[in-house]
Amino acid sequence: MRVEIRLYATFAQYAPSQRAGDPFSAQLHDGATLADLVGKLRIPEESIHLVIINGRIVHDRCQSLVDDDRVGLFPPVGGG
Amino acid sequence: MDRILRINMTDRSASFEPMPKQYENRAGRWLTSSIIHDEVPATCHPLGPNNKLVFSPGIVTGTSSPTSSRISVGGKSPLTGGIKEANAGTGWGRRLARLGIRAVIIEGRADGFWLLKITKNGASFETADAWTGKKLSEVYPKLFERSGGHKAVDICSIGIAGEHRMPAAGICFNDQNARPTRYAGRGGLGAVMGSKGLKMIVVDDTGSDDVPVANKEVFNGGRKNMAAALTEHAITKPKGALNSYGTAVLVNIINEAGALPTRNFRSGRFEGAAKIAGEAIFEGNKERTGSELYNHACSPGCIIACSNTWHRPDGSEHTSCVEYESAWALGANCGIDNLDQVAELNLLCNEYGLDTIEIGGALAVAMEGGLAAFGDGKRAIELVHEIGRATPLGKILGAGAVATGKVFGVSRVPHVKGQNMPAYEPRAIKGIGMTYAVSTMGADHTSGYTIAPEMLGVSGKLDPLNPDKAELARNFQYATAFIDTTGHCLFIAFAILDIASGFEGMVEECNGVLGTKWTAEDVARIGKEILDLELDFNHRAGFTKLDDRLPEFMLYEPLPPHNVVWDIADSEIDQVFGQ
Ligand code: SF4
Numbered sequence: 001m002r003v004e005i006r007l008y009a010t011f012a013q014y015a016p017s018q019r020a021g022d023p024f025s026a027q028l029h030d031g032a033t034l035a036d037l038v039g040k041l042r043i044p045e046e047s048i049h050l051v052i053i054n055g056r057i058v059h060d061r062c063q064s065l066v067d068d069d070r071v072g073l074f075p076p077v078g079g080g
Numbered sequence: 081m082d083r084i085l086r087i088n089m090t091d092r093s094a095s096f097e098p099m100p101k102q103y104e105n106r107a108g109r110w111l112t113s114s115i116i117h118d119e120v121p122a123t124c125h126p127l128g129p130n131n132k133l134v135f136s137p138g139i140v141t142g143t144s145s146p147t148s149s150r151i152s153v154g155g156k157s158p159l160t161g162g163i164k165e166a167n168a169g170t171g172w173g174r175r176l177a178r179l180g181i182r183a184v185i186i187e188g189r190a191d192g193f194w195l196l197k198i199t200k201n202g203a204s205f206e207t208a209d210a211w212t213g214k215k216l217s218e219v220y221p222k223l224f225e226r227s228g229g230h231k232a233v234d235i236c237s238i239g240i241a242g243e244h245r246m247p248a249a250g251i252c253f254n255d256q257n258a259r260p261t262r263y264a265g266r267g268g269l270g271a272v273m274g275s276k277g278l279k280m281i282v283v284d285d286t287g288s289d290d291v292p293v294a295n296k297e298v299f300n301g302g303r304k305n306m307a308a309a310l311t312e313h314a315i316t317k318p319k320g321a322l323n324s325y326g327t328a329v330l331v332n333i334i335n336e337a338g339a340l341p342t343r344n345f346r347s348g349r350f351e352g353a354a355k356i357a358g359e360a361i362f363e364g365n366k367e368r369t370g371s372e373l374y375n376h377a378c379s380p381g382c383i384i385a386c387s388n389t390w391h392r393p394d395g396s397e398h399t400s401c402v403e404y405e406s407a408w409a410l411g412a413n414c415g416i417d418n419l420d421q422v423a424e425l426n427l428l429c430n431e432y433g434l435d436t437i438e439i440g441g442a443l444a445v446a447m448e449g450g451l452a453a454f455g456d457g458k459r460a461i462e463l464v465h466e467i468g469r470a471t472p473l474g475k476i477l478g479a480g481a482v483a484t485g486k487v488f489g490v491s492r493v494p495h496v497k498g499q500n501m502p503a504y505e506p507r508a509i510k511g512i513g514m515t516y517a518v519s520t521m522g523a524d525h526t527s528g529y530t531i532a533p534e535m536l537g538v539s540g541k542l543d544p545l546n547p548d549k550a551e552l553a554r555n556f557q558y559a560t561a562f563i564d565t566t567g568h569c570l571f572i573a574f575a576i577l578d579i580a581s582g583f584e585g586m587v588e589e590c591n592g593v594l595g596t597k598w599t600a601e602d603v604a605r606i607g608k609e610i611l612d613l614e615l616d617f618n619h620r621a622g623f624t625k626l627d628d629r630l631p632e633f634m635l636y637e638p639l640p641p642h643n644v645v646w647d648i649a650d651s652e653i654d655q656v657f658g659q
Contacts, residue, residue: 009359
């Protein structure tokens, strides 16, 4: 399957274009989980604060992904 | 000695009064709302002689406590018709605190415009007619030069919008680098100041003493815990999220979550979001200036330092500060994805003395009404210049989103109590929707920032679409009213909601200054007391629970991408304050 990924804030350095929010895709085996994707992206697991899949905040790293999922990864961010 | 400075604009007299016993320990929002509640007839016209404008620095403002240089401004709002407190980060309030002035009360109404100067020796007036009709970047440097420089004074002023008593006019304060850029923006308090004939207030604290601290040991312990929490938390620490990317770092996350109001609240996703976000500001500045720019403190003693600058292609500074709210209001909400145009709009709001949120809202409603196409940044810039020229069209826009909607026959006007909503879609984030609905300020995210647990995973992880948020909305508003009383910037909340010793530090700092023995329970008690004063004022001004409602279109228009409507029962909203 193929998922669409966007990396934000300091995670931009792990994106192919090194730009925050530039979408890129990753091929994963069927039944792959969020944890599998994180491993593939080489982002240190403990630095990930928030994951948003298709607009929903997901806390469970074991969540399975499906084809065409839109995944956004964030370190801790805040503002007002 | 704590005292109140009362200014009568009608005869330009000034008098010092001792702090009344019943206001003991009150400062910041607690004091501004107390005075407005007690002294202003709730049914008065906000621009008439019976309204008052009150300035008050917070409890710990002026001490060595970190991130605590906020000044609260209160009055009856010409935008909402209810009570208002807006605050800003600036050295201006520190100087008042050092002069022992707990509040400045402006009353009456003068002909023409006046400059008020406050020093150790008292208050004096001079005519300010020559300062009117100008951009604030032309006014501040000259006035600083004439007043002994930024080392000696800080300046508070209204712009052209306030002179013309426009309900979207804010009150400007200079930042730490003397830029006229920090605003008590919301609710039209700039129009109230203009209605009094007061153009500017210069505060010179030469010869003042340190702010007295009743118990130094307790204060120092609290201050250290606060500083430790701020330097430890990932959001508030040096080179953390706020220091690197500014508040606009939120554009992307709120957009990913489908809750970034786009094109006048038609959608929760903006395809151009990444181009106007904090990361784009950081990268753009790096390209244009050749170095990584970390943000600066808007006010003395802030260790979070979230205030950014945006630079032109030649590297020169274009504007400060492009906040999340401003990037959204003047960007996504208008469908504009060009940062240079967003920055120009931001600059013009600072030049003319306008609230960026209300103006972004008015522009979006004007676009809805056919005055410009969504995304047409050039036309948006022209429209803001209309406000600066105070043309009839400019005055309509400067009256805010609701007035603009009425004039141009628009039914999609995202407001509560006449104040345009800020940058979080209530259909997609239920707790902030409840906060907008019941806030004494009209639609206002800073009155109870439930976004922290609903979106950002701070102080808990709540599902934004879960409707069970009445208690959350209540507790956040109580805690926030207390923070607005301390003089701390609300952004300390990210750290102290997660780090308990930081929260205790805040209480101890106050105890140290005041000699009180407050605990966490007193935070909620005092917060409730403040809200009760404000609710009572609004009730007497004519508000009922029917005003605590979101606009009708949100009940029947599903918001993409989640395709959700506002579906919280009115009875549930009414539970927030249990009326
Ligand atoms: S955190 Fe930001 S807004 Fe708050 S006082 Fe510091 S620089 Fe100003």
